[in-house]
């Protein structure tokens with residue numbers, strides 16, 4: 001059965017954790033789907049993980065669409081969420097709806113965008129157009145140049161109040177779930193308990209309704225692995241070893257056996 005907004009809500013009611021992971025290509029998306037991941041996010045983290053950008057700011061709609069379409073072809077059961085890249089929704093409600101609509105036409109089940117009250121009008125415009133929206137609060141990587149770096153959120157009372165208020169505003173606007181990134185675990189717990197919609201954490205402790213991580217981080221295949229990610233296999237090291245072995249064998253004249261006929 002396909003995972004829908006309703007499935008995720010029911011999981012929260014039953015206190016069943018949902019498992020979310022990013023994917024950017026057909027092969028990994030297919031593995032994740034077949035192994036039972038609930039939500040696959042085509043994250044704009046692709047900019048750093050696969051495209052070699054310094055942060056997520058340069059990522060474009062056209063780039064995201066290529067990765068979304070590849071993921072869509074590999075997924076039958078999981079919900080596919082497309083991340084709205086920087087400048088695809090900030091300028092106007094009209095642009096936000098047009099870009100999110102493109103994602104839905106190309107196979108996304110929902111879109112995610114960063115921010116609270118600052119982008120509430122855009123979130124409402126999407127929801128009024130029938131587009132399911134996932135919110136993203138706490139550390140919003142698209143704002144990182146303004147903040148001057150990555151950090152934990154919810155350390156001060158003022159910041160805790162703002163994040164809680166934003167979470168409630170987003171819920172009232174009709175988002176179907178919220179991601180909390182690098183939020184103090186105690187605040188993440190409070191928000192998860194207060195909200196009726198599912199709340200998923202990344203670097204925000206164990207109390208949310210589920211967790212999302214970047215797939216290349218858990219596979220040990222990212223250029224920079226953040227401290228909140230558990231690494232389940234060191235693919236970077238395995239890949240280096242395989243490439244070194246290949247170089248050695250080709251130089252040494254060791255080739256796969258080929259028959260003439």
Ligand code: KIV
Pocket residue numbers: 022041042043044045046083179181202212213214
């Ligand atoms: O782009 C992304 O991968 C994300 C997750 C880190 C939540 O937004």
